Amino acid sequence: MFEMFEANGLLMTHDGRFRFMAGAILGGGSVVNWAASLKTPDAIIEEWSVDKGIATFAREGYTAAMESVCKRIGVTERVIREGFQNQILRKGCEKLGLDVTVVPRNSSDEHYCGSCSFGCKTGDKRGTNITWLVDAVDNSAVILTQCRAEKLILADTETGRRKKKRCLGVTASISNTTINKIEINAKVTVVACGSLMTPGLLSSSGLKNRNIGRGLHIHPILMAWGYFPEKNSSFNGAAHEGEIMTSLHYVFEIDSTTPNITLETPALGPGTFAALVPWVSGKDMKERLAKYARTSHIFVTVRDEGVGEVKGGMVKYRLTKADEENLTTGLRRALRILVAAGAEEVGTYRSDGQRLKCDGVEEEDLEKFLETVDAPPGVVSMSRWWTHSFTAHQMGCCRMGATEEEGAVDGYGESWEAEGLYVCDASVLPTALGVNPMITTQSTAYCISKRLAALMKKKQD
Structure with missing residues (x-):
C-alpha cells in the first residue's frame, strides 16, 4: 500500500474528514481500481457537450472513444461466479423489489480475485499498465519509474501571440545513485x-x-456493514474473496435519470477493517475481528455538489447539505438491503459503534434505528460522534472550459496560458461524474491524444 497510493494511502483533507485513495504507481488508478468500468451516463455527456460547450464530449466522437477504450481493456458484463458481498447486495435488492445492475469490468468472465485494490495478483484485470502503456512502449515510448516531475519549462512567446508562454518540456527528480535530476525537452508536454x-x-x-x-x-x-454467520446461510465464500464489484444499485432522483447515489461493495482487507471498527470494548473488538470473513459491506457514494480546492500541498473540501442528505439516504438504503438479505446484525462505522441486532426485528424498530443514522463529521471534528469517510474518485481540479474564465484548460485539454501544454487526466472533467470515472477518464484521454496526434502529424507534413 505504501508504494501504490499517494502519501502512502494516508492523504486526507485538511480537516481530517476524508481519506484519499489515489493511485501513485505505474498505471495510476487503473492498477488499484476495483475493475468497475462504467461508461459516462448520457445525461452527463449532454451536460458537458451542450450545456458546458466542451468539444471533446461531442456525442458521436466521444461515444466512439468509449467503445474503443472498452474494447482495448476488455470490458465484460458477464458474471460466472459472484463473490460473497455481491451475492448479498443482489439478494437484498431483489427482496426489496429494487433494481440491481451488473457492473461492467475490465477483467475476464471468470475473474475471481479479491486483491485488485493492490494490483491484480492474477494479471487478469487489464489496467493501463498492461494495455495502453504496453502499446506505448511497443511504439518506442520510454517509461521512467521512480521519477517525479518538478517543474514545467516555460518560455515567453513572441509579442502579440494569444498565449504568452510556450511549454518546452519538464524538469524532474529521479531516485538513482548516479543521477538525481533530469530535463526532458519536448514539442508537446502532457x-x-x-x-x-x-x-x-x-x-x-x-x-x-x-x-x-x-x-x-x-x-x-x-x-454500512452486516454480519452473515456461515451457519444456515445461502451465501458462499468470505468478504475478501471474489470479484470486488459485480452488482450495484442506483438511487435515482425523481426528476433525473442521472444517479446521484450509488450503492456498491468494497475491497476491505483485515487490516483496514480492524482500523475502521469503533472501539466499544476489548471484548467487542475481538468479536468483531473474529467475524471479519463473514461481514459484508455496502458503501454509498454520491455525485457531490460540494467542491474543494488543492492548493499549497493541502486539500480542502466541504460537503453541501444536499450531499450529506444524499449520503444519509444511501446509508439507510444500504442498511435496509443488508437486513433484507438476512443479516444477523447491521451497523455503521460511527464512533459509538452504532448497530442493530436483526433477529426478530420489527419494521417499527428498524425505522427507529434508521432515523438515528446520518452522515457524521470526521475524526478531528470534536463532535460527540464521528466516522471515517473515504474517496477513491478525485476529479475536476483543472477542469475543461469553453473559456479561460470557466476552465484551466480548453475543450481539447490544452492550457489557456501555455502553447504545447496539455492536461490529460481526471482533473480535466468539468463536474462530478456520478459513476466510477475510469472509462470516462480514459475516453477523455483517448479523445485528447487522438486529436493531438493528428495536429502533430499535420505539422510534420
Whole structure:
C-alpha cells in the first residue's frame, strides 16, 4: 500500500474528514481500481457537450472513444461466479423489489480475485499498465519509474501571440545513485499526475489561471456493514474473496435519470477493517475481528455538489447539505438491503459503534434505528460522534472550459496560458461524474491524444 497510493494511502483533507485513495504507481488508478468500468451516463455527456460547450464530449466522437477504450481493456458484463458481498447486495435488492445492475469490468468472465485494490495478483484485470502503456512502449515510448516531475519549462512567446508562454518540456527528480535530476525537452508536454497532483505542478511552474486547483469533486463515501454467520446461510465464500464489484444499485432522483447515489461493495482487507471498527470494548473488538470473513459491506457514494480546492500541498473540501442528505439516504438504503438479505446484525462505522441486532426485528424498530443514522463529521471534528469517510474518485481540479474564465484548460485539454501544454487526466472533467470515472477518464484521454496526434502529424507534413 505504501508504494501504490499517494502519501502512502494516508492523504486526507485538511480537516481530517476524508481519506484519499489515489493511485501513485505505474498505471495510476487503473492498477488499484476495483475493475468497475462504467461508461459516462448520457445525461452527463449532454451536460458537458451542450450545456458546458466542451468539444471533446461531442456525442458521436466521444461515444466512439468509449467503445474503443472498452474494447482495448476488455470490458465484460458477464458474471460466472459472484463473490460473497455481491451475492448479498443482489439478494437484498431483489427482496426489496429494487433494481440491481451488473457492473461492467475490465477483467475476464471468470475473474475471481479479491486483491485488485493492490494490483491484480492474477494479471487478469487489464489496467493501463498492461494495455495502453504496453502499446506505448511497443511504439518506442520510454517509461521512467521512480521519477517525479518538478517543474514545467516555460518560455515567453513572441509579442502579440494569444498565449504568452510556450511549454518546452519538464524538469524532474529521479531516485538513482548516479543521477538525481533530469530535463526532458519536448514539442508537446502532457501532464497526467492525477487530480490531486496536477494542480501543484502547474501552479509551481508559474501558471496563473484561477481554475487551477479549484473545482475538486470526490464522490464521498460512507459504509454500512452486516454480519452473515456461515451457519444456515445461502451465501458462499468470505468478504475478501471474489470479484470486488459485480452488482450495484442506483438511487435515482425523481426528476433525473442521472444517479446521484450509488450503492456498491468494497475491497476491505483485515487490516483496514480492524482500523475502521469503533472501539466499544476489548471484548467487542475481538468479536468483531473474529467475524471479519463473514461481514459484508455496502458503501454509498454520491455525485457531490460540494467542491474543494488543492492548493499549497493541502486539500480542502466541504460537503453541501444536499450531499450529506444524499449520503444519509444511501446509508439507510444500504442498511435496509443488508437486513433484507438476512443479516444477523447491521451497523455503521460511527464512533459509538452504532448497530442493530436483526433477529426478530420489527419494521417499527428498524425505522427507529434508521432515523438515528446520518452522515457524521470526521475524526478531528470534536463532535460527540464521528466516522471515517473515504474517496477513491478525485476529479475536476483543472477542469475543461469553453473559456479561460470557466476552465484551466480548453475543450481539447490544452492550457489557456501555455502553447504545447496539455492536461490529460481526471482533473480535466468539468463536474462530478456520478459513476466510477475510469472509462470516462480514459475516453477523455483517448479523445485528447487522438486529436493531438493528428495536429502533430499535420505539422510534420
